[in-house]
Amino acid sequence: xxxVKGRALWLGNAGDLRDARAVTAxxxxxxxxxxxxxQLAVLPRELVRCRFPLSDGGxxxxxxxxxxxxxxxxxxxxxxxxxxxxxxxxxxxxCAAAAGVALAEGWPLPEALASVAGAGPADVSPGLFVQFQxxxxx
Numbered sequence: 001x002x003x004v005k006g007r008a009l010w011l012g013n014a015g016d017l018r019d020a021r022a023v024t025a026x027x028x029x030x031x032x033x034x035x036x037x038x039q040l041a042v043l044p045r046e047l048v049r050c051r052f053p054l055s056d057g058g059x060x061x062x063x064x065x066x067x068x069x070x071x072x073x074x075x076x077x078x079x080x081x082x083x084x085x086x087x088x089x090x091x092x093x094x095c096a097a098a099a100g101v102a103l104a105e106g107w108p109l110p111e112a113l114a115s116v117a118g119a120g121p122a123d124v125s126p127g128l129f130v131q132f133q134x135x136x137x138x
Contacts, residue, residue, distance in 0.1 A: 109138055
């Protein structure tokens with residue numbers, strides 16, 4: 001789990017969700033899960049949880065991508081500490097977090113991606129990135 005510099009926004013993977021104490025100790029109040037093949041993690045009741053089963057493969061409905069991005073943006077706008085996670089924490093989480101930052105802060109998606117990806121390792125699926133761009137109208 002790694003924090004995006006200057007934001008109450010963390011990126012993580014499915015393994016991070018297995019350590020709910022570390023998640024809550026970081027101050028996270030909401031979790032956005034994006035893995036389409038992971039089982040739901042057992043999380044404390046006080047955490048807000050959103051789940052959007054996304055695929056890196058390129059066949060996600062635009063409405064689902066937009067809803068995931070808008071959810072992250074709502075948490076960012078409200079200053080709610082949020083963890084965005086997927087299976088490995090390298091593609092879907094990075095893309096959705098960047099899309100949320102782009103919407104919340106009025107940035108172009110490529111610039112938001114560069115900012116979010118600067119938090120650590122990233123291996124963004126080009127197809128998924130294009131899908132998010134289309135879903136956001138860019």
